[in-house]
Structure formats: C-alpha cells, structure tokens
Amino acid sequence: MPDDVRPASLSEGRFDGRAEFDAILRAALSAAAQHGWKEIVFSDPDFADWPLGERASIEALQAWSASGRRLVLLAQRFDVLERAHARFVPWRRMWDHIIECRATGKAAGAEVPSAIWTPAWFVHRIDPERSRGVSGTDAASRRALREAIDECWRLARPAFPASTLGL
Template sequence: MSAGSVLFDSRGAFHDAVHQAFEAAIARGARRIVCCDPDFADWPLDDAALHERLVPWLKRPQRRLVLLAADWSVLPRRHPRFVAWRTPWAHAVEGWAPEEGDEAELPRVLVDDGDVFVHLRDAEHWRGRAGRDAGDAQRWRDVLDGRIERAQPSFFLRPLGL
C-alpha cells in the first residue's frame, strides 16, 4: 500500500471515499474525472450535495466527468436525481459502454487526471483503497483509457429511436 492511500471496508467508507475523491479532484482543478463500474448501482450518485459541488466545476472550461458502465439500465432506477441533474450537463458528463466482449470484469474505480483514485476491489465486502498517489492513479488511467478508447457512447438523454 502506498503512503498516500487508505484502506476501506464498508459501504459507508466507500461512499465517503468517493465524496472525498471528488472533493480532492475538484479542489486541485482536475479537468477530467473518470468513474467506472459495471452499473453504478452502489455509488452515491444521487447525493444532491455532490451535484451542487460538481456544477461549478463543470462550468469551468474543458471539464469532463466520464462514466464507463456495462449496464446503464440501473442508473435511472437507483439514481433518478443524478439522471435528471445530468440533463443540462450532458455535454460535459459522458457515458460510455464497453465494446461487445469487453464487459467482463469492469473495475470499480474513480480516478482523476492527477493523483486522486478510489478502487473498490471487493464489492461484496466493500473492500478497497483510496487516496492520492500519482503512480496508482496513472495505472488506473492507463487501464480505463484503453477501455474507453474501445467503448461506445451510451447513457443517452433519450432512448435511441424516439
């Protein structure tokens, strides 16, 4: 474990780590925050305080919140406020789905373009690691950027074909 990280082992601690990571990334002026999860069902995305904190950040030039998920059908049911909040920010909040065959074992990760990261490695027991470590963050960016390069746009404002 690197000196700039902490372990967590509960749902509440994971949610705290996600909030702290967003705060740290925004405070240091990150241009890009990437979140990856099979479906984001257990993330604290419906939190109004998070939405309020993201708005001034998203208003700044060239800011992107990038989401990568295999199953987007869960988000409207589990996080309806987030889905509604995202509507005016669709230009800056991107949704991606892995290419066919690349859905297996999507990591549960948040990483910014600096040194901030959260990794939920065991979703059943809520075990993971979070913190600020440039090396760990770079490794996650490498993994996620490769997945996103092959991904397809998803998480549309309106279902396709309507």
C-alpha cells in the same frame, strides 16, 4: 490548485465497507468542486451502490461543472444508474456537453474496474461486493488503473445518452 495536487482532505490507503467508500466519494466530489479539477473518471459495472443520487453529490457536481471540465463515465451498463439515481439523470442531461459515457456491455475481457480516477488521486474498489479497496496518489498505481480503464473504454460503445430522439 493544479489537477496534479491531491487535496489533504482526500484519503490515502485501504478502506473497508460501503460507508467508507461513500464518504470517500463525497470527499472527492467536494474536492473536485473546491479545487476545480479538469477531469474526473467514474468507472463501475453499473454504479448501483454509488451515492450519485444524493442531493449533496449533485450539489457538489453542480459546483464542479464549468467550461473546460470533463466527466467520464464508464460502465458495463447504465440502466441501474438511470433507475436508481433520480437526481443524477437530469443533472447529466443538463451537463451533457462535458460528460462522456460509454458501456462495455458483455464485451469479452472487459471487466470494468470500480474506480474514481483523477490526474492526482484515485480510488479503486478491488472488492466491490464488500466495498474494499485502496485510494491514494501513487503514480504507478494511478497509471495502472488508468490503463485498465482505457482498455475497457476502447472496447466500449457510446451509451447513456442525455436524450433519446425518435420519431
């Protein structure tokens, strides 16, 4: 299935609450693996409340990961992700060659959106504190979200290395 076709299993419209957001993320990871999406962008200030450390999430990411794929992670900081998602960190190390991570830090004007972006579909948590937002395929909304992510990416620096080299 081409990247620009949204699988029917993915939601469209408003969502409200952590349980709904978690279910949407799980469905997105499953769809990515099932349909071989080439690129996925995860964006969040710190990924603290994303279910990335769950066994099912890692299994879906493992099934998705292959040559020619790309996962982009944008955050304000990654320290919470490293501490809170113990299964994700080793998976990230193993697949370093398909993952790009950047952090904005405290860059002025760099409010990192809480979102998932793909060429065909998006999720945007407009109110991350209450896990409220929208998901869908609308091209204008998807483009606006990608522009916001790209602007933060431009201000960000490489972060969350797969390994730390030192003397």
